[in-house]
Amino acid sequence: MALSKEHELHQRRKGRNIGVGLLLVGFIVLVFSLTFVKVTRGDFELPKAEQEVSQ
Amino acid sequence: MTEATDLSRDYEPTLGDYFALLKPRVMSLVVFTALVGLLAAPVPMHPVEIFASILFIAIGAGASGALNMWWDADIDAVMRRTAKRPIPSGRVEPGEALAVGVALSGLAVVMLGLAANLLAAALLAFTIFFYAVVYSMWLKRSTPQNIVIGGAAGAFPPMIGWVCATGSVxxxxxxxxxxxxxxxxxxxxxxxxxxxxxxxxxxxxxxxxxxxxxxxxxxxxxxxxxxxxxxxxxxxxxxxxxxxxxxxxxxxxxxxxxxxxxxxxxxxxxxxxxxxxxxxxxxxxxxxxxxxxxxxxxxxxxxxxxxxxxxxx
The missing domain is CATH 1.20.120 (Four Helix Bundle (Hemerythrin (Met), subunit A))
Known part of the structure; x- marks a missing residue:
């Protein structure tokens, strides 16, 4: 069976596969947003230890 | 039997069948009470953090529901109220429910730890353990006080929401x-x-x-x-x-x-x-x-x- 040929199974599971794909995309967007929020909070404050060094 | 080789299966489970393992109606109550606990806390959170925290608390609760359905499939099949659940009705294999439950439990706990804090994650882990193991496996079938024990698992979400914001109980x-x-x-x-x-x-x-x-x-x-x-x-x-x-x-x-x-x-x-x-x-x-x-x-x-x-x- 050639890999390019679509098996009947792919048709049957199409809806489910699209759903899982969308969930994964959503998860990626969420992790990215969380990272963005956490990193940019406090206007890029230096960690305490580095602040002490720079003073 | 693995997913890939299981071509003989009569019924192909939909995403909705797996979602039903998470007990959506229980989840909606968890979302409500956890959100109240989080918003009532005196420490403000960023909206993205709030969304992520509530989502992963809900997923954690859903995962414990899937573990409960895996463990209780035998009695669910006997009772009219639960006979239509995904496992007794044959739509989802017991092993799949176990896999969904374990995987989502791990995901929810780790992600809540990253989104909120480690204490909230630990409480979520304890809640899942309490509901799936202490309640479902251990006490539900052995004591008429099972309702009280199960109620404790349901009581954790607002506390976890509060801890997400404040970091303390x-x-x-x-x-x-x-x-x-x-x-x-x-x-x-x-x-x-x-x-x-x-x-x-x-x-x-x-x-x-x-x-x-x-x-x-x-x-x-x-x-x-x-x-x-x-x-x-x-x-x-x-x-x-x-x-x-x-x-x-x-x-x-x-x-x-x-x-x-x-x-x-x-x-x-x-x-x-x-x-x-x-x-x-x-x-x-x-x-x-x-x-x-x-x-x-x-x-x-x-x-x-x-x-x-x-x-x-």
Whole structure:
């Protein structure tokens, strides 16, 4: 069976596969947003230890 | 049998079948109470963090539901109420439910730790363990106090929400826990009094069967009295305020009145009016929980305008 040929199974599971794909995309967007929020909070404050060094 | 080789399967489970493993209706209650706990906390969170925290608490709760369905598939098949669940109806394989439950538990705990803090993640992990292992595997089939134990698992979400924001467990978190914990037994046992259930066929001990209906009526009254104490005590803390106090005073008076009426009745009286008092008590119990948490949310929502809590009086 050639890999390019679509098996009947792919048709049957199409809806489910699209759903899982969308969930994964959503998860990626969420992790990215969380990272963005956490990193940019406090206007890029230096960690305490580095602040002490720079003073 | 692995997914890839299982071509002979008659029914192809949809995403919705897997979603049904997460007990969506229980999840919606978890979302509501956890969100109230989080928003009532005096520490603000970023909206993205709030969304992520609530989402992963909900997924954690759903995962424990999937583990429960995996473990209880044998009794779910016997009972009419649960016979249509994904595993007993044959739509999802037991092994799949176990895999979904374990995988989502891990994901939810790790992600809550990253989105909020480690204490919240630890509490979520404990809640999943408590519901899946202590309740489902250990106590549900061995003691008629199973409702009380299961209620504890349901009581954790607002506490986890609170901890997401504050990073610590304080008296307010415990009181929100107590609100659900003490509410669950009277709520459920009232239902058990008027609903003919098939728990008996499934071998799950119910208080109404093991200790009799008069004992169940006593239990309802005792729990309702303690519930009122905790519900009113919450009014004096930072989650309370005049609105909450007014709501709690009215609801607890009505709830106590209902519990006393139930306690005074016997089965002959109850059957004479087709369990009218028990049924109305059960309906009130739904409103009771919703309005208490609604009032806590309202107090928190008014805080930015200077009217929440006791400070503005």
């Amino acid at each position: 304080t008296i307010e978190a415990w009181l929100m826990f107590a609100l659900i914990f003490m509410w669950t037994p009277p709520h459920f046992w009232a239902l058990a009094l008027f609903m003919r259930s098939d728990y008996d066929d499934a071998g799950v001990p119910m208080l109404t069967v093991t200790h009799g209906r008069p004992a169940t009526r006593n239990h309802i009254l005792v729990y309702t009295v303690f519930l009122a104490v905790f519900a009113l005590a919450a009014a004096a803390t930072s989650i309370g305020g005049p609105i909450y106090l007014a709501v709690a005073a009215v609801l607890n008076a009505l709830f106590l009145k209902g519990a006393i009426e139930i306690w005074r009745r016997d089965e002959v009286q109850a059957e004479a009016d087709d369990y009218a008092v028990e049924k109305s008590f059960f309906k009130l119990s739904l409103l009771y929980l919703f309005l208490h948490f609604g009032a806590i949310l309202l107090e928190a929502a008014l805080r930015p305008f200077g009217y929440g809590g006791w400070g503005w009086l």
